[in-house]
Ligand SMILES: *[C@@H]1O[C@H](CO)[C@@H](O)[C@H](O)[C@H]1NC(C)=O
């Protein structure tokens with residue numbers, strides 16, 4: 500639309516008037532239809548790339564943990580109005596939420612840039628009040644939530660047999676898709692997550708959001724304790740998965756654990772990962788973390804055992820800051836350039852693998868702590884998907900996987916398996932630089948070959964543009980659907 504108007508302004512010179520612009524729009528000015536053609540071509544090329552390969556195995560076996568919850572999705576601004584929370588003048592970061600003022604400040608902090616965030620609410624009265632308000636809010640939606648169940652759902656839909664580690668209530672376990680077996684105890688009252696969604700341009704007082712996203716609050720009882728771990732461990736032995744996926748550990752973030760409780764839980768999970776067969780790929784899905792103690796434990800006990808990592812544009816600089824030993828980043832540019840993200844990915848890949856080499860060099864470390872090298876790194880952003888895969892590693896079909904991840908982003912956010920180009924927009928530039936270093940190569944975005952792949956060092960990099968959905972149905976769960984869709988073609 501913007502480009503169309505600019506073109507008609509040029510065409511009709513100074514005589515332009517509102518009616519001319521409207522007329523030009525009516526007749527669809529050439530620039531706009533060119534743009535449509537470009538979108539159509541990118542879409543059909545991505546679809547072709549996605550369907551180039553099928554799933555390799557008959558039915559790949561994927562084990563996914565841990566945790567799960569009931570998501571209540573509401574319009575964030577409507578919810579805050581309903582509980583009478585006045586827009587704050589002070590957007591502020593809080594590690595966790597103790598009262599309504601902090602909720603207002605924390606929401607405003609992430610709402611304006613449109614950055615995804617997730618926070619623990621330590622005040623039970625406040626959380627109950629929010630749940631009640633959500634129940635009463637017209638247009639609310641309920642679904643099974645949590646990283647593990649969402650990834651499990653996507654994997655099952657794509658043709659995998661799934662073992663899901665999580666605690667569910669009986670009625671929710673019943674509505675899980677076919678081909679998912681649950682490992683975990685039944686609970687009477689499942690954990691509830693409130694998903695405060697907002698579209699791009701949403702207004703809260705004098706705050707306006709710059710992109711569509713969501714702010715999540717929870718007050719979990721089961722998930723922080725990895726309640727399903729024991730059963731998952733047990734069933735995993737017979738299941739023998741091709742791929743083991745771990746996510747949902749952000750539910751431990753800023754949670755009031757007893758001394759050493761968290762470390763004991765994560766050590767146990769770390770042992771589970773390190774004892775998995777070398778033939779089983781291990782993927783760790785990052786999330787929104789602020790608790791440096793927890794992040795330190797993850798870095799020490801969990802990540803060394805993963806050969807694949809998935810994350811978004813916020814989580815990448817967050818993890819990188821931890822690896823660099825600097826203060827943890829809580830908010831980053833929600834629309835980063837390709838060059839910036841690729842540089843961060845290269846650094847993360849290098850730092851993680853350097854830690855792996857160092858751990859292996861230490862002769863007195865036992866096999867459990869040695870872990871695996873990182874051979875796959877997938878970063879999903881609003882505008883594009885990027886992946887680093889080590890050459891000669893077990894991960895296949897990187898190009899098709901990145902195309903599938905990109906298409907899944909649109910399918911999920913628009914809430915439809917069929918992509919409608921009139922509800923999509925390309926926001927990636929017409930060419931991108933592969934690094935911020937001066938003199939770096941630029942790669943044009945070719946409509947007929949939208950996924951660009953090239954070799955560097957000992958790895959391949961692939962980048963694909965996302966057809967950004969303009970009529971948002973849901974952002975929550977997007978990262979999980981996207982990550983799972985990418986993995987499914989690579990097993
Ligand atoms: C918890 O939230 C309730 C409801 O907003 C509030 O009245 C109370 O003061 C809060 N408690 C603390 C310790 O902040």
Ligand SMILES: *[C@@H]1O[C@H](CO)[C@@H](O)[C@H](O)[C@H]1NC(C)=O
Nearest residue numbers: 791820824825826827828829
């Ligand atoms: C890092 O955090 C500490 C403690 O919060 C603070 O004193 C210091 O100024 C921070 N450093 C930077 C570079 O932000």
Ligand SMILES: *[C@@H]1O[C@H](CO)[C@@H](O)[C@H](O)[C@H]1NC(C)=O
Nearest residue numbers: 648649652653910911976980
């Ligand atoms: C994302 O995953 C959830 C849970 O499996 C599912 O309900 C939803 O339809 C998925 N989105 C897409 C686009 O498949």
